[in-house]
Amino acid sequence: LTSRLRPFTSTIFAEITELARRTGAVNLGQGFPDTDGPEGMLRAAQEAIANGVNQYPPGAGEPELRAAISEHRRNRYGIEHAPDGEVLVTVGATEALTASMLALVEPGDEVVLIEPYYDSYPVAVSMAGGVRRTVPLRQGPDHRFRLDLDALRAAVGPQTRALVLNSPHNPTGTVFTDDELAAIAQVCRDNDVVAITDEVYEHLLYDGREHHPLATLPGMAERTLSISSVGKSFSATGWKIGWVCGPSELVSAVRAAKQFMTFVGGAPFQPAVAHALRNELGWVEALRTGLQRKRDRLSEGLAEAGFDVLASEGTYFVCADVRPLGFDDGAELCRSLPERIGLAAIPVQVFCDNPEATKHLVRFAFCKRDEVLDEAIRRLHKLK
Ligand code: PMP
Numbered sequence: 001l002t003s004r005l006r007p008f009t010s011t012i013f014a015e016i017t018e019l020a021r022r023t024g025a026v027n028l029g030q031g032f033p034d035t036d037g038p039e040g041m042l043r044a045a046q047e048a049i050a051n052g053v054n055q056y057p058p059g060a061g062e063p064e065l066r067a068a069i070s071e072h073r074r075n076r077y078g079i080e081h082a083p084d085g086e087v088l089v090t091v092g093a094t095e096a097l098t099a100s101m102l103a104l105v106e107p108g109d110e111v112v113l114i115e116p117y118y119d120s121y122p123v124a125v126s127m128a129g130g131v132r133r134t135v136p137l138r139q140g141p142d143h144r145f146r147l148d149l150d151a152l153r154a155a156v157g158p159q160t161r162a163l164v165l166n167s168p169h170n171p172t173g174t175v176f177t178d179d180e181l182a183a184i185a186q187v188c189r190d191n192d193v194v195a196i197t198d199e200v201y202e203h204l205l206y207d208g209r210e211h212h213p214l215a216t217l218p219g220m221a222e223r224t225l226s227i228s229s230v231g232k233s234f235s236a237t238g239w240k241i242g243w244v245c246g247p248s249e250l251v252s253a254v255r256a257a258k259q260f261m262t263f264v265g266g267a268p269f270q271p272a273v274a275h276a277l278r279n280e281l282g283w284v285e286a287l288r289t290g291l292q293r294k295r296d297r298l299s300e301g302l303a304e305a306g307f308d309v310l311a312s313e314g315t316y317f318v319c320a321d322v323r324p325l326g327f328d329d330g331a332e333l334c335r336s337l338p339e340r341i342g343l344a345a346i347p348v349q350v351f352c353d354n355p356e357a358t359k360h361l362v363r364f365a366f367c368k369r370d371e372v373l374d375e376a377i378r379r380l381h382k383l384k
């Protein structure tokens with residue numbers, strides 16, 4: 001195995017999911033819903049298969065899907081992306097992220113990640129031969145995380161090629177504020193940095209918050225690759241249809257990498273995702289309302305079980321401090337939790353270059369049926 005990949009041989013999701021399976025634990029680790037997406041979307045995929053949409057789709061993605069992605073970005077955020085040239089369909093957001101790194105980053109270039117970071121980002125940087133610099137999100141006294149803006153400004157310079165922004169943010173559930181977005185945009189403009197935005201949770205914001213894509217800020221459309229996917233918005237994480245939108249020069253660079261990674265993927269799912277983006281946003285709104293209630297249900301349960309619960313403003317996740325229960329290491333706790341009480345969760349420190357700052361935090365997924373959440377809460381009470 002190359003030195004590029006050696007630090008990344010196993011993923012925490014595979015490890016904890018396997019542990020949960022072996023012990024029969026309730027799995028609030030890996031973030032995936034336990035109910036299906038909109039029926040019309042599922043039917044559209046079945047019909048596509050029955051109607052012979054089973055061969056290679058066009059390299060950039062089915063024109064119908066690219067048009068639907070473009071319309072969605074225009075209607076929701078007022079951003080224009082030409083379906084031909086400024087939209088590329090990928091195998092999930094994961095491929096879009098990795099292909100973006102391979103397309104843009106020269107060996108030795110620096111890429112700024114905000115930590116905790118989603119686990120595929122550092123691997124993608126490393127595969128491209130890049131060097132990552134991390135900027136921390138810090139836990140504030142108000143129980144939410146905020147970006148360390150001084151650290152951001154210090155991390156970015158002439159050596160920086162790209163910055164990755166994920167809002168709403170996995171694993172913390174933070175939605176970046178307009179001030180934070182403005183500061184990130186300024187740093188990108190001042191240093192001629194490309195922003196790669198991971199917007200897979202773009203529809204899952206709570207308490208009336210709205211998603212503001214970084215590409216809508218002044219001077220950012222021309223330097224941003226905006227990435228999203230079907231998985232979270234439409235409860236179909238196994239479909240792996242993603243997309244990246246941006247200026248044609250950047251998108252065609254990503255396409256150059258993507259075409260030799262997978263070439264294309266998911267033919268019959270593509271028209272179904274187009275259907276979903278055009279017709280199922282009402283379904284998504286009900287999903288959002290339901291998830292907000294689940295966030296409250298699990299957050300309250302965690303607090304009653306003795307955890308210090310942090311604010312979750314979006315995503316599938318809520319983080320909790322395990323110290324009030326007498327533990328000091330979230331990773332140790334998560335590795336013993338399945339056997340101890342029959343519950344699986346994910347330690348936050350594994351998403352950090354500096355694990356000390358988040359050593360005490362554990363991430364719980366609330367994208368599960370209420371009875372599953374209630375059983376999880378019942379088991380968590382056994383920790384006291
Ligand atoms: N980014 C983030 C922040 C995620 O949480 C996930 C998946 N859960 C992904 C990317 C991957 O998305 P996809 O399944 O579309 O590849």
Ligand code: GLN
Pocket residue numbers: 011013014029030031032170
């Ligand atoms: N994105 C999901 C999570 O954060 C997991 C994806 C994966 O298993 N790689 O839980």
